[in-house]
Amino acid sequence: MAAVLEAVPPKAPLQAGPWRRAGRRLKRRRGAIAGLVVVLLFIAIAVFAPWLAPYDPIETSWSAIRKAPDAAHWFGTDDIGRDVLSRVLWGTRASLLAGVVSVSISLLLGIPIGLAAGFLGGFVDGLISRIVDAFLACPFLILAIALAAFLGPSLTNAMIAIGVSATPIFVRLTRAQVIDIKVEDYIEAARAVGNSPWRVAFRHVLPNIAAPLIVQSTLAIAAAVIAEASLSFLGLGQQPPSPSWGSMLNTAKDFIDSAPWMAIWPGLSIFLLVLSFNLLGDGLRDALDPRQR
């Protein structure tokens, strides 16, 4: 007996787990890494905006109205003499916050509903699916505009409106994934040993469907950033005088012939942030879900 035990070879080197392998694949994708770096840069700007901004973002100056970019104001000033650079830096906060908070709302609502639909099946699934169809029939931004209109214009309500409007995608994705894997042996086994349905759902199913949810979340943040900018551009998001890229563009469009710099920088910031999240999302999809390539 002892001899047999000794014959067991020393612990075999562990194979790298799926997450580590995905991490390695992600590192090889230059676009995704560039996206990640820019996202981190924007997060740093949002956190350190008070120290980075050269001026108060809401302080007006009647002696510096629509000044072209110069040494004192790198990005120029706006129609009431506010420093555009400071407003762009502070505006990062509204955009990132909107992106992350709205997608969190979508996840918090979408995952449990999707799990319920996929797991319970039958009538519950049919009901949830029809409601999801109804939500998806309303174009994303139009639904968000309608929700924001009825809730009242503010950044918080814009985030709720965007989050709720984006929820159906997550319900659908979670449901499809659950239906795919609920017939797998390890799920059957987890059920057979007597785990409660919710424990099976959250402990055994959720970790195994996390990859596509992470990918979708990253791409959804990109969409949410554009949606917040769109709502603010229409006047339904961040309210003046608080800075947000969308509302800056709304003002800028009236001064396009006399102060084009007012329009360049906020738009470029939205573009860069959205592009980075899209690059990161595409890279994550390739790294985490090789089947979808």
Next chain:
Amino acid sequence: MFDYLAKRLATIVPTLIFVSMLIFGLQQLLPGDPAHVLAGEEQDPTVIAYLRTKLHLDEPLPVRYGYWVGGVLKGDLGESIRSQQPVLALVEEKLPVTLELAVMAMIIALVIGIPAGVVSSVGRGRWWDYAANGFALWGLSTPNFWLGILMILLFSVELGWLPASGYVSPFEDLRANLAAMIMPAFVLGNAIAAVLMRHTRSAMLQVLSADYVRTARAKGLSVPVVVIKHALRNALTPIITLGALEFGTLLSGAVLTEQVFTIPGFGKLIVDSVFNRDYSVVQGVVLVTATTYILLNLFADLASFVVNPRLRK
């Protein structure tokens, strides 16, 4: 065929019912008493009392929903609080403008998106594949209202070639109409082109590796013939279906584009009514949009059903 049609129609009915509930439910989000909110700043007691009876606010919620749906089914989407016009009349007045914009945008998207997708799939890994993918990323990441502003800056302010705003009906002056619509249509089509390019590329990549394409090549047919006659034709089915789904993006985008170029369409109607607190117009517009979207998807499904014999079995 009829089985499929019946099944497909059967799923639409509950979806439409839920859509109507969702849109009716929006009203419940209004803070406080809807009659007070709708009465505007004057808060005239007679107006409030009138609104109470008109909207059946004293009745329970399901009864109010019944009244509302009953009206909708008879073509009564309510009345604008501001202009006193029926919502349906407003929608009918604005819809053609947006439809023209949408059709022009879709044509631009198809003309750019599908060839870009084909070229990039055929030259997978070459520089033009990267260029096409770069274009798609640009299209997906650029907020269209910003692109609109930049185009006004270039073509209207700097070069003076095109008007920055001002809509002219095509029946009045077609040239002026096209001059006013080409920039917004391009702005709107740009994002859709990006999506279509991605769909086309992945559908083509799948088809290009199929046996019949290899056979066609082996037979000695030239690359363009194989790509266009054999591959693209088969890849078109998923592109049509997915393209129909972009109708929502088109309308969402139209809201912003119409705002930038001051085009008096559907999108401008919804934004103006939001700011006028003209809630029945908002509800009516969302209802019309959602219903159109559902019907369009139905047609797309039926079209791919007719085009693709394999689905008919």
